[in-house]
Amino acid sequence: MYDTIFQKQKVMRRVVYSLIPLFLMALYLYGWRVLAHTAVIFAAGILTEYIFERKRGKKVSEAVLVTCALFTLSLPPALPVWISVIGIVFAVAVVKEMYGGFGRNVFNPAIGGRLFIWIAFAAPFASAWMEAGGFGTGEAGVDLITAATPLEQMQNGTLPDIWNLIIGTRAGSMGESSILLITVAGLYLVFTKTAQWRLVVSTLLGALALSAGLFWAGVSDVAPHYAMLSGSIWFGAFYFATDPITAPNKKSAQWIYGVLIGTISILVRVFTDFNAGLSFGVFVANVFSSLLDELMPAPRKKKAAKPAKTSTKPKEAAA
Amino acid sequence: MNKQSLIYTIVFTFAVCFVFVAILAVANDLTAEQVRQNQIVAQQRAVLNAMGISYQSDEEVLSLFEDVEQDEIDGTIVYITEKDGNRIYAMSFRGSGLWGPIVGILAMDSSLENIFGIEIISHEETPGLGGRITEDQWKEQFRDRPVPEGSIEVVRGGSTGDGQVAAITGATGTSNSMERILNNAMQRFRELLGGRDA
Amino acid sequence: MSDTAPKTVGGILTDNLWHSNPIFMQVLGICSALAVTNLLTNTFIMSIGVIFTTMMSNFTVSIIKGLIPRKVRMMVQVLIIAFYVIIVDIVLRAYMPDIHEALGPYVGLIITNCIIMGRAEAFAQSNGPGLSLWDGITSASGYMGVLLVIAFFREILAFGSLFGFRIMPNWFEPWIIMAMPPSAFFFLGVIIWIGKTIMNHEEAAA
Structure with missing residues (x-):
């Protein structure tokens, strides 16, 4: 049954495995809503x-499966489920399949879907954040509490507790909050050569450099270490920047690509009303991905940067 | 006659331009009065809306507006009317929104500590987001809103008290612009009317 | 396309409405398709303006085509089109100020609509006034048809209404992105997709 529907892709499986801890964490933070979103999104996406x-x-x-999992984890918990269905259908149908299916999509489907519903349903998104912890019942046992995310708190001048940020007990998208778990899962991906470390590092460095610069220049009120630990920069650097389909292949192009994502994320976060900075960063950088590959000189050693990334890529096979 | 010759081409081009432009000039002239009338009615309608005076037709707008006093102070036209024994002042305001200028009318009572109402005449905000500043639901928040501190604050979500109105969800930029524009307008009001007896 | 097809009244109609529909077959005039289609009323008025302009400019070009020197042919066509566009603009400004306000600069931009120039050059230059008038009406109607379909979906999703009347229930959550011009791309793309698919089937069957 499974074999008749799915084609096996080892790399993609590893990504799904690495996401399991994040799902469990989300389940602890937000309870049944995570299950509801997961079930509906996977069904609709597949x-x-x-x-x-x-x-x-x-x-x-x-x-x-990776698209569905990442999409689920990047949504705020109290979002109405029908909106997430629209998002995943848009992601798979428009962002992926209309470009020709797996391996030919220009944009990361999960990001495309997330941005689409984010812009379309700005109002429900704004009130879909929940207090984290206790399986979604909140500390007082109250079911639904609209909560401010750390970024919103900082805009209003209160500093979130840094340990909460690292462990993940703070309001945010379902899977983006636990820096600790994301790092562990991300390192697993990097060491199994599923994710390209250059993309992770360049994204984080780009974001760090710009947020530090803006902070010291007095433009932004958010200190760089808080900027890095809140929002979805960390999650995005490991899971969205490293998408093998939409990232460039050449080493030098990858560095530029990552820095683009990091800096655009911070720019959007600081200067616009959208707090979906990382998503815009990835989306815009996606546009430049193949251009960067084209412009950058070929690596001197033949196929030096290849091993993990391109072996499963039908892009070349199809071309 | 040779239709491709230079002389013919020049004469023909000139004649065609002349005829069409002449017709346009006449059409423009014939409708000029109507267009001016439209602009006046639009302005007057906005003033009446801000003052909370209801009307049915354009004719009624013109006749109701005759009861509105106009006073030019310092180069700015201030509209004044009596309503339920209170004097209400209105003035047009203009400022930059998220995408372009926002123009409208602000009405306040004589103490300048209550906003009586606002009306938006033109704007270029995103339809459905910032563009919702023209919706009654948003504008009605300003109706009889006390501003004890002399300024208004646009707050996100939740209930609103004195000197506060709710922001438009998803349109923080426009909401902040409106806050700034209205506070400037109220400042201008105080400059113009400050020395007067209430 | 219409160059080879017999120039009959019926042939022109089906050609312009379907087989070489200006929007989804020739992909002309899409700038205005993106801009004005968030409300049906605006779309409708805009389309009427385009129908009027295309019809009258085709008619005028066809009448005086014998007099136009070749060198200034295009210039004269543009002049004629601009003339009718400004007429539309003046009428709207004087008698429908609200719509004029809503359409903003787009009325003036009818002149850049490639359909009108295209029909003047491709059809009116070489056909009689009667047929040209008919060609103008039908090709602009083909444009209107597609725009109304796009506007139907956009207005209902973005505002929950049709022609300004709210028809969706209160719990309906508006899709704000549909009020913004780029969303017309999604629908335009889908319409071209559906149109081409049907046409391919027709060809395969023929």
């Missing part, structure tokens, strides 16, 4: 891809 791929006579890629 179905959408199945409909498109059946037309082409192909199987569903396991990459769609």
